[in-house]
Amino acid sequence: MDDIFIRIRRFYARGNVLTRLIFINVAVFLAVRLALVGAMLFRVEGGGFLRYLQMPSSPGEFICQPWSALTYMFLHVDFIHILFNMLCLYWFGRIFLQFFSARHLGGIYVLGGIAGGLLFMLSYNVFPYFREVHFSLLMGASASVMGIVFAVAFYRKNYEISLLFIGRVKLVYLALFALLMDLLSVTSANAGGHIAHIGGALFGILFAMQFQRGRDLTVFVNRMIDRLVNLTRRKPRMKVTVNRPETDMEYNARRQEEMKALDAILDKLKRSGYESLSADEKRRLFDASRK
Numbered sequence: 001m002d003d004i005f006i007r008i009r010r011f012y013a014r015g016n017v018l019t020r021l022i023f024i025n026v027a028v029f030l031a032v033r034l035a036l037v038g039a040m041l042f043r044v045e046g047g048g049f050l051r052y053l054q055m056p057s058s059p060g061e062f063i064c065q066p067w068s069a070l071t072y073m074f075l076h077v078d079f080i081h082i083l084f085n086m087l088c089l090y091w092f093g094r095i096f097l098q099f100f101s102a103r104h105l106g107g108i109y110v111l112g113g114i115a116g117g118l119l120f121m122l123s124y125n126v127f128p129y130f131r132e133v134h135f136s137l138l139m140g141a142s143a144s145v146m147g148i149v150f151a152v153a154f155y156r157k158n159y160e161i162s163l164l165f166i167g168r169v170k171l172v173y174l175a176l177f178a179l180l181m182d183l184l185s186v187t188s189a190n191a192g193g194h195i196a197h198i199g200g201a202l203f204g205i206l207f208a209m210q211f212q213r214g215r216d217l218t219v220f221v222n223r224m225i226d227r228l229v230n231l232t233r234r235k236p237r238m239k240v241t242v243n244r245p246e247t248d249m250e251y252n253a254r255r256q257e258e259m260k261a262l263d264a265i266l267d268k269l270k271r272s273g274y275e276s277l278s279a280d281e282k283r284r285l286f287d288a289s290r291k
Contacts, residue, residue, distance in 0.1 A: 017102035018093040021109055022086050025141060029076045036077070050077070054137035055117045057124035057192065061135070073113030075139040085141045092145065095159070095171070096152045098272070100211075101279045105148065106225065107218025108207055112147020112200040119199030120192050129187060138192050143200030150175050150204025155211060156275075175201070262288050 015023070036047060055072040056062050062069075076082035096105055120138050124130045152159070153175040160168045179201050182194040207217050265281045277285065 016097070017106040018090065018097065021093075021106070022089060025074050025076065025082060025086060025089075028074050029082045032075065032077060050075070050139075051137065054139045055120065057121055057130075057133070057136040057138070059121065059125065062121060069114050069117050070110070072117060072139045073109070073141050073144050076141070077139070081140060085145055088145045089141060089148070092149045092152065095161070096148050097278065098276055099152060099156060099278075103222050104151075104216070104218050107221045108147045108151050108204065109141075109144040110221050110225075111207075111218060112151075112203045113141070113144035115147065115203035116143025116196030116199035119202070120196045123186075123195045124192070130191070136192050138196055140193065140196075142193060143196040146178070146197045146200035147204040147207070149178070150201040151207045151211075152204075154205050154208035 032050070035049070039045065039047070052065055053068060053071040053075050055068040056065070076085065093105060096108075117138060124133065124136055130136075149171075153172040157170065157172045159171045161171055161174070163169050163174075179198065182197040182201075185191070185194040186198075188194065210217050261284065265277065265285055268276060268281070269285070274282075
């Protein structure tokens with residue numbers, strides 16, 4: 001049993017931001033489900049804690065739990081809900097990483113979710129239709145995923161994907177169709193969820209437009225994440241290491257690995273063009289051209 005947890009922890013540590021986001025969502029889902037099952041077995045009212053993790057539509061309630069603007073986007077209770085969201089996050093996240101860095105992915109996940117939550121709260125307090133609903137709660141990663149989908153769709157509008165029974169379709173058309181369905185569903189039973197989708201989508205479009213102009217809207221949130229990580233990370237103990245010269249065998253092995261990585265980048269450059277390269281791949285290509 002210990003080996004399983006060690007392997008999971010190592011896999012998480014080695015994974016990129018996309019892998020870690022999926023891990024966090026699944027871990028929160030399992031923890032919440034186990035807590036609810038335990039509460040039911042002991043006949044205890046256990047669902048009350050979820051209210052403090054979901055984002056409320058009431059500004060007064062939100063002021064008392066501002067952290068819910070972040071926690072709601074990692075919270076799922078229904079299995080189908082998290083399965084669909086994580087599949088979409090994985091599929092479209094992989095496409096996103098072809099054109100942007102992992103830091104951009106994490107930043108849009110957070111900011112797209114916040115944008116969806118704020119539009120949800122604003123709509124429930126502005127439109128007369130929702131005045132009959134005195135209180136509503138929001139949870140799920142859908143708004144964050146929509147932000148990622150629309151960011152890449154509007155950044156590379158000619159990018160195509162293959163759909164079963166339909167064939168090749170431009171991603172931007174698929175994204176716009178999803179947005180239309182959300183607009184037509186803002187008065188449905190899940191109105192809050194569809195409104196949050198629209199908020200995430202609008203942020204994704206804004207990010208793509210600003211990124212094309214040389215502005216990165218995720219810089220601030222990534223700096224905040226870095227600071228939080230540095231606060232929770234243990235400071236390494238000081239140790240003295242003595243560098244020894246690299247042997248011929250080690251040098252040849254390292255050069256061979258570097259050449260393999262460079263060949264893979266050049267193949268990707270021929271297939272998809274320079275814009276398809278990630279920031280790290282562009283840096284490696286630039287470094288190789290200077291040698």
